[in-house]
Amino acid sequence: METVRSLNPLKVASRRPAVLVVDDEYGPRESIAFSLASEFDVETSERASDALARLRERQFEVVLLDIRMPEMDGIRALEEIRKSDKEIAVIMLTGYGTLATAQQAVLWGATQYLRKPPDIHELLSAVRNSTQIATERRHRARMVTEAIEHNNALKREIQEKEPKVWQARAAVELVHDLANPLTVLIGYAGLLSGEARKLAAVGGTGTELLAEYAEVVERSAGYCQHLAENWRKATRQSTDFAAVNLGDLLQEVRRVIFFSSDTIHISPSESAWVRGAKFELSRVFQNLIRNSLEAGATVVDVAISSDSKTVVVTIHDDGCGMDDATREKAWQGDFTTKSSGTGLGLSICRHLIGVHGGQLTLASSPGNGTTTRITLPSLDQASQSGTSV
DSSP states (O other): OOOEEESOTTTTTOOSOEEEEEOSOHHHHHHHHHHHTTTSEEEEESSHHHHHHHHHHSOOSEEEEESOOSSSOHHHHHHHHHHHOSSSEEEEEESSOOHHHHHHHHHTTOSEEEESSOOHHHHHHHHHHHHHHHHHHHHHHHHHHHHHHHHHHHHHHHHHTHHHHHHHHHHHHHHHHHHHHHHHHHHHHHHHHHHHHHHHHHOOTTHHHHHHHHHHHHHHHHHHHHHHHHHHHTTTOOOOOEEEEHHHHHHHHHHHTSTTOTTEEEOOOSOOEEEEOHHHHHHHHHHHHHHHHHTTOSOEEEEEEEOSSEEEEEEEEOSOOOOHHHHHHHHHSSOOSSTTOOSOHHHHHHHHHHHTTOEEEEEEOTTSOEEEEEEEEBHHHHHHHTOOO
């Protein structure tokens, strides 16, 4: 006897909702299939075992399942269906309906319960509604699955790139916290600088020095603004490169950031030109020199050397130094020996020097201070290699 019958030979190409009618009685099974055939892609089966095999081969939206069948009844078949497909809609059919069987069917996830023989209009309405329910369930299930997959992928990416995640979080928090006070600082720095220039033009004791200090404040405020803006837009736009004299830049950092500290000694250099981003290189020098000072250095020597291909900046201090384990942790980032530190400094410096096509190396030992060496392509060499951010 034929146990599985398709009313649509083009079932694979059909876009109509797929319905499976499962009933051991030929007459009711074929009557229901015929009533649905004009609107749905209908298949039939006379045994629950055959229906379960069919469900493994193809995805159906609705199953109409008779409760009383030999070998495996509808309730048991419903349990098996739900184990493999939680979204499919199942309509239970019986000519011997009782409250107990209805409750049991609902308990196992039946969508609806119809008496045999069903009214045609009631049947069509039930299958239409069940089709919509199954479609919505499958859509939600796909969304949940995709969300879980995206979440797992994100977790894997975070684990793989964990050393950089904390940097991004710290950058966002930094920009957010600095936004309002920085706006006020920039505004008042501009006003202060303007008033100082007016006083200097009139003349008077100390006015020229006041104008110089006001200029330093204004430039420092502008520098802070650039840093905040650069972090905010880092993933969306690049930084323009230009010719930068590292000797002049280091002197400016010493004067503006470290108030011309006598602790910092910078050797003169006439040929230390590189192609790069002035503010980003300033960040590197600021971080490295500040690290030396905060490590207890009483002298920070900055030497510059160059040839036709490279410019080398060496920063040596007489601070406390680091052992191998501490140096390795600091090198990896997210580590600091300072009570209020973030561990960002060296990681930022390595990244920025790498972006400029250069290298940063670190040598240190307890009691012997720390020596940082920055090697960058010279201006001609950088232009030939097309170094850019």
